[in-house]
Amino acid sequence: MNTRLLAVALAPLLAFGLLVGYLVHGSSVGAQQQVSLNEMSQNPNQWVMPAGDFANLRHSDLNQITTDNAKNMHVAWMMSTGATRGHEGQPLVVGDTMYFESAYPNHVYAIALSDYHIKWEFTPTQDSFATSVACCDLVNRGVGYGNGMIIADALDGMVYALDSETGKVDWKYKEANPELGQTLTSAPLVIPEKNRVIVGVSGGEYGVRGYVTGLDLHNGKEVWRAYSEGPDSDILIGSDFHGPKNQGTATWQGEQWKVGGGTTWGWYSYDPKLDLFYYGTGNPGTWNPSQRPGQNKWSMTIFARHPDSGQAVWAFQMTPHDEWDYDGINEMILADIKVHDQQVPALVHFDRNGFAFELNRETGKLLLANKFDPSVNWAYDYNVEAGKPNMNPEYATRAGHNTKGICPASIGSKDQQPASFDPQTGYFIVPTNHWCEDYQPFAVKYKAGFPFVGAIVKMYRGPGNYGGALIAWDPNSGKIVWSDHEHFPCWSGVVTTNGGVAFYGTMDGWFKAVNTKDGSLLFKQKMPSGMIGAPIAYSYNGKEYVAILSGVGGWAGIGLAAGLTNPTAGLGAVGAASDLGKYTTLGGDLVVFTID
Amino acid sequence: MWGSAAVTPPPAPAAATPLRVCADPDYMPYSNRAGEGFENKIAQVIGRDLGRPVVYVWKSTRGEDGFTEVVHQYVNRGRCDLLVDVPYSVPDLDTTDPYYISSYVFIYKRGVGLDGITSLDSPKLQHVKIGYEADTPVEIGLKLRTLIIGAKPFMTADEEDASPAAIVDAVQSGAINVGLTWDPAVGYFIGQHPDLTAVVIPNARSQGSPEQYTFPMSMAARDGNTSLVTQLNRVLVQDRSKIDAILTSYHITYFKPNGNG
Numbered sequence: 001m002n003t004r005l006l007a008v009a010l011a012p013l014l015a016f017g018l019l020v021g022y023l024v025h026g027s028s029v030g031a032q033q034q035v036s037l038n039e040m041s042q043n044p045n046q047w048v049m050p051a052g053d054f055a056n057l058r059h060s061d062l063n064q065i066t067t068d069n070a071k072n073m074h075v076a077w078m079m080s081t082g083a084t085r086g087h088e089g090q091p092l093v094v095g096d097t098m099y100f101e102s103a104y105p106n107h108v109y110a111i112a113l114s115d116y117h118i119k120w121e122f123t124p125t126q127d128s129f130a131t132s133v134a135c136c137d138l139v140n141r142g143v144g145y146g147n148g149m150i151i152a153d154a155l156d157g158m159v160y161a162l163d164s165e166t167g168k169v170d171w172k173y174k175e176a177n178p179e180l181g182q183t184l185t186s187a188p189l190v191i192p193e194k195n196r197v198i199v200g201v202s203g204g205e206y207g208v209r210g211y212v213t214g215l216d217l218h219n220g221k222e223v224w225r226a227y228s229e230g231p232d233s234d235i236l237i238g239s240d241f242h243g244p245k246n247q248g249t250a251t252w253q254g255e256q257w258k259v260g261g262g263t264t265w266g267w268y269s270y271d272p273k274l275d276l277f278y279y280g281t282g283n284p285g286t287w288n289p290s291q292r293p294g295q296n297k298w299s300m301t302i303f304a305r306h307p308d309s310g311q312a313v314w315a316f317q318m319t320p321h322d323e324w325d326y327d328g329i330n331e332m333i334l335a336d337i338k339v340h341d342q343q344v345p346a347l348v349h350f351d352r353n354g355f356a357f358e359l360n361r362e363t364g365k366l367l368l369a370n371k372f373d374p375s376v377n378w379a380y381d382y383n384v385e386a387g388k389p390n391m392n393p394e395y396a397t398r399a400g401h402n403t404k405g406i407c408p409a410s411i412g413s414k415d416q417q418p419a420s421f422d423p424q425t426g427y428f429i430v431p432t433n434h435w436c437e438d439y440q441p442f443a444v445k446y447k448a449g450f451p452f453v454g455a456i457v458k459m460y461r462g463p464g465n466y467g468g469a470l471i472a473w474d475p476n477s478g479k480i481v482w483s484d485h486e487h488f489p490c491w492s493g494v495v496t497t498n499g500g501v502a503f504y505g506t507m508d509g510w511f512k513a514v515n516t517k518d519g520s521l522l523f524k525q526k527m528p529s530g531m532i533g534a535p536i537a538y539s540y541n542g543k544e545y546v547a548i549l550s551g552v553g554g555w556a557g558i559g560l561a562a563g564l565t566n567p568t569a570g571l572g573a574v575g576a577a578s579d580l581g582k583y584t585t586l587g588g589d590l591v592v593f594t595i596d
Numbered sequence: 597m598w599g600s601a602a603v604t605p606p607p608a609p610a611a612a613t614p615l616r617v618c619a620d621p622d623y624m625p626y627s628n629r630a631g632e633g634f635e636n637k638i639a640q641v642i643g644r645d646l647g648r649p650v651v652y653v654w655k656s657t658r659g660e661d662g663f664t665e666v667v668h669q670y671v672n673r674g675r676c677d678l679l680v681d682v683p684y685s686v687p688d689l690d691t692t693d694p695y696y697i698s699s700y701v702f703i704y705k706r707g708v709g710l711d712g713i714t715s716l717d718s719p720k721l722q723h724v725k726i727g728y729e730a731d732t733p734v735e736i737g738l739k740l741r742t743l744i745i746g747a748k749p750f751m752t753a754d755e756e757d758a759s760p761a762a763i764v765d766a767v768q769s770g771a772i773n774v775g776l777t778w779d780p781a782v783g784y785f786i787g788q789h790p791d792l793t794a795v796v797i798p799n800a801r802s803q804g805s806p807e808q809y810t811f812p813m814s815m816a817a818r819d820g821n822t823s824l825v826t827q828l829n830r831v832l833v834q835d836r837s838k839i840d841a842i843l844t845s846y847h848i849t850y851f852k853p854n855g856n857g
Contacts, residue, residue, distance in 0.1 A: 133798050133799065136801050136802075179851050180851065181799065181810065254690070255693065256685060258693065258853075259684070259694070259812060259853075286685075286808075290687075291685055291687075292685070325806065409804075410804070410806075437804075442736075446663050446682055446683050446686050447662075447663060447731055447732070447753040447754075448620070448623070448656075448657040448658040448662055448663055448752075448753035449623070449626055449657075449681075449752070449753055449760070449778065449780070449781050450729055450731075450732045450752075450753055450777075450778045450781065451682075451683035451686075451732075451733075451778070451811040451813070452731070452732050452733050453683070453733070453808055453811075454733050454736055454805070454806065454807060454808055455805055455806050456736065456740070456805045457804045457805040457806065458804070458805075459804050555801065
């Protein structure tokens with residue numbers, strides 16, 4: 001509450017600071033600084049936010065590359081990132097400069113689009129301990145931009161604000177502490193209009209409480225921090241919150257909420273009109289469900305909060321009492337669409353648990369929740385009225401019991417790889433996974449001096465023996481329109497364009513362009529490495545380009561990334577993707593396509 | 597001295613109810629009858645601040661179902677009030693807030709080509725003699741990677757005359773190259789061997805299965821004894837620096853719960 005008072009007291013100063021920021025940086029980036037970031041994102045020549053816009057549509061209005069000519073695409077330019085681990089991010093294009101960040105050790109580059117020279121490069125000095133606690137490869141999901149600054153997260157928990165012209169550090173802030181098992185892998189949400197940088201934490205595996213932090217964009221000072229569990233005052237549940245109170249403690253046994261998990265490492269979106277930002281929280285603190293009775297709110301939850309104060313307006317828990325590690329962190333796409341033939345301001349979210357959730361993003365009311373992979377079996381279906389899954393007890397997990405054939409596997413029907421909304425067809429183009437698993441948790445034991453908890457998970461390709469698919473989703477009917485199967489999980493993001501084309505990459509190293517209407521393949525190119533990053537579209541000197549970071553890794557590619565050559569094929573992610581090494585190898589590169 | 601025995605003169609009023617602590621009579625570095633273990637030292641601090649004299653109920657937690665027996669036949673039957681060192685949220689007891697977090701570790705000699713082993717996925721583990729504490733998460737981690745074949749199990753917790761020092765001695769003598777065990781069990785012994793190092797085994801997801809090697813540790817009271825747990829939580833905060841000093845003096849590598857609650 002003190003921070004709120006402070007914010008009110010400082011508001012005039014902040015406005016002044018913003019103005020100074022514009023003046024200082026205005027000369028360098030030109031007239032674009034005079035307009036809001038939201039307005040800048042409407043210019044299809046640029047790509048000024050990780051997801052292209054606040055709504056996370058990942059759609060470009062560019063239309064030079066079309067379904068007719070995509071077959072003539074070719075590589076325009078390339079650049080090594082100097083890092084070898086998983087590249088889960090995407091470049092930004094602001095004015096005449098491209099910015100991107102590599103996997104650990106998190107090199108940040110500014111590249112002049114005129115002649116491709118490196119304007120500046122920044123590599124943070126990092127606490128290497130972070131590499132030993134990062135759960136699922138040493139990934140990074142890209143930088144943000146605002147007020148002439150590039151905001152870059154480093155694995156060891158530091159947030160850096162870099163002058164976009166020089167790379168000089170304007171400020172830094174410590175968001176996560178590797179000593180507590182926390183790391184930082186997500187892209188920051190920068191809202192210059194609100195003078196905010198919003199950052200989340202990774203690493204829910206150590207039983208610490210997840211949180212999201214609102215920083216002052218101007219100076220990097222913490223303004224508020226909102227926890228995923230605990231008393232409503234810690235969660236920043238305000239008086240106008242739609243929903244029951246005190247759930248952050250009441251849905252836990254005793255004080256287990258203190259190690260409640262619910263980390264916040266996904267993509268963030270923002271609705272300027274409602275002044276709400278949206279994100280999802282991860283799995284509850286310990287893997288072993290027997291250890292934490294209750295619904296465990298607000299883990300596995302979609303939150304809507306105000307960026308000024310962090311106050312939550314609504315929250316919706318998708319997987320009560322998670323038994324499978326279905327983190328709820330996937331992106332929230334804000335689209336004004338028809339659901340059941342009713343026009344709504346929607347939030348659409350394809351969750352790890354295999355259900356597509358469509359809500360009214362103003363009220364948080366659930367409108368539709370359908371499976372986006374027919375193999376999903378942990379729940380029969382979702383009770384939209386009650387906002388709860390109808391669970392299938394056959395696929396529940398419990399200590400000491402090996403539950404077989406759970407779909408999806410813990411990597412989910414979709415992980416962080418972001419989908420795109422194509423306004424032309426009205427479809428969401430969604431990269432998905434298709435793995436199932438056997439899951440055997442152990443009870444917490446204590447054998448005289450030695451604590452013991454854990455689970456054995458065995459993952460394998462789902463029914464039909466494919467590993468993933470690119471699908472088109474009709475949000476009105478809540479049905480799959482078309483589906484392109486892939487051998488491995490489809491772990492790269494997607495961008496759609498007004499040329500009628502959807503672009504994505506595969507883990508085995510194929511960059512692909514498909515027709516958004518029917519999924520038919522238009523173009524493919526074998527790449528230096530497999531792809532788990534997201535493509536973007538921009539134009540320079542009147543020419544359309546599509547750029548993607550190549551560099552396999554991430555959870556599904558961890559076996560290759562960590563050099564795991566163990567013959568125990570069949571166990572976990574390494575087993576299911578054990579033949580990845582036949583198709584691709586490690587290495588980070590930026591690859592940019594165009595057409596003549 | 598058999599059965600219950602007061603170890604130090606109580607600083608509290610004579611009428612104060614004794615704090616009955618269940619402890620192993622001969623299990624260093626945890627506890628022994630001479631009061632030399634870190635559980636003994638911590639119990640003294642807690643007893644002093646609660647104003648209750650510490651009285652030990654000696655009972656080994658080792659052997660098959662040893663700990664289960666202590667929980668059901670001792671703590672939950674009211675024969676003792678307190679266990680000093682158990683995993684947070686262990687079933688059938690009321691645990692306090694975690695007061696330290698420690699990890700399973702690799703123990704190996706420095707400077708003999710083993711430096712750089714920092715996770716179970718380190719390639720160097722393919723070519724060394726491994727020892728591990730049996731029936732713990734490291735055993736599962738070794739199984740997941742087929743490193744279990746040829747590895748030597750140690751049974752510290754199964755036999756009342758065994759010592760966690762055995763795995764440290766085996767590394768020192770070269771019988772094994774790398775030992776995997778719980779840091780608080782061995783820090784005390786490693787301190788006597790300056791050429792040995794203990795490196796934290798990070799939690800992992802690299803094989804698909806969730807592998808937890810880091811555990812928050814708590815004190816525990818009888819299931820439902822919330823008033824004692826509440827008092828203990830208060831005292832654990834007050835005595836933070838004293839507890840830190842004890843853990844450090846037993847060479848336990850730990851970090852503090854982040855206290856964001």
